[in-house]
Every structure is written in structure tokens, then in C-alpha cells.
Amino acid sequence: MRFMMIVKASKDSEEGTMPKEQMEQMFACMKKYNEELKKAGVLVAVGGLHPSSNGIRISFPVPGERPVVTDGPFTEVKELIAGYWFIDVKSREEAIEWAMRAPDPHGLGEGQIELRQVFE
Incomplete structure (x- = not known):
């Protein structure tokens, strides 16, 4: 069973305002976690x-009409994605276990x- 673990964005991830030392610590934790996923x-x-702010959104407002292209940034931070993992596990429960082991993606x-x- 494949699952996508979607890291939701935060105000800091959208603005890139996390302090350097906190960013380094978070990346070290993420690297360790990623290695655990690989090893497993x-x-x-x-x-x-x-x-x-670097994103592009394509909207399909009316069937048969040309899609609308909108450049970012997009305002609803809580609806945005900052990152992801795709994992292939034996069960929903195993996917939950792996997600619960992940470090706080924003460290805050x-x-x-x-x-x-993911549909198979």
C-alpha cells in the first residue's frame, strides 16, 4: 500500500523565516528520519x-473554457503543502506509525x- 505523507505549510515555511540554527537542526532530524525510512x-x-510565491495554480472554472493560470503566492497557508514523503507499506496502521515517528516538519x-x- 502506498501512502503520501503530506507536510502542511506554515507561515514560516512560506516566508522562509526560520532561524538558521533551527533550520539546521530540523534538516538533521529529517535526514535521520529519511535514512530510517530507506533502511526499512x-x-x-x-x-x-x-x-x-514560486507556485502556479491552474483552475478549470467552466467545462469547455480555457483554464485560468494564477501565479502565487496563495493566501490560505493552512491549505498549502511544504513537502512530502511517498512510502510503500503493508498496512494503513504501518503508515500511521511511520507518520507518527516523523520529526515536527517545522520544528516549532x-x-x-x-x-x-494512493490509488493503486
Whole structure:
């Protein structure tokens, strides 16, 4: 079973305002966690995303009409994604266990990971 662990964005991840020492500590924790996923053989892919200020949104407002292109930034930070892991595990429960072992993605006690199963 494949799952996407979606790291929700925060105000800091969108602004890139995390202090350097905190950023280094967070990356060290993430690197260690990623190595654990690799060693267990469950990591398919991992990545961090640029802020939405570099993003592009394509909207399909009316069937048959040309899609609308909107450049970022996008205002609803709580709806944005800052990064992800794709994992391949044996069960939903195992996916939850791995997600709960992840370090706080923002290192500030405000991180959030959404776990979604991928259609196979």
C-alpha cells in the first residue's frame, strides 16, 4: 500500500523565516528520519517544495473554457503543502506509525502531516 505523507505549510515555511540554527537542526532530524525510512525499505520518494510565491495554480472554472493560470503566492497557508514523503507499506496502521515517528516538519510545535493513501 502506498501512502503520501503530506507536510502542511506554515507561515514560516512560506516566508522562509526560520532561524538558521533551527533550520539546521530540523534538516538533521529529517535526514535521520529519511535514512530510517530507506533502511526499512519503505521510502519511495521524498521532497520539499518551494514557497507558493514560486507556485502556479491552474483552475478549470467552466467545462469547455480555457483554464485560468494564477501565479502565487496563495493566501490560505493552512491549505498549502511544504513537502512530502511517498512510502510503500503493508498496512494503513504501518503508515500511521511511520507518520507518527516523523520529526515536527517545522520544528516549532506547529507542524502537521496529512496521510493519504494512493490509488493503486
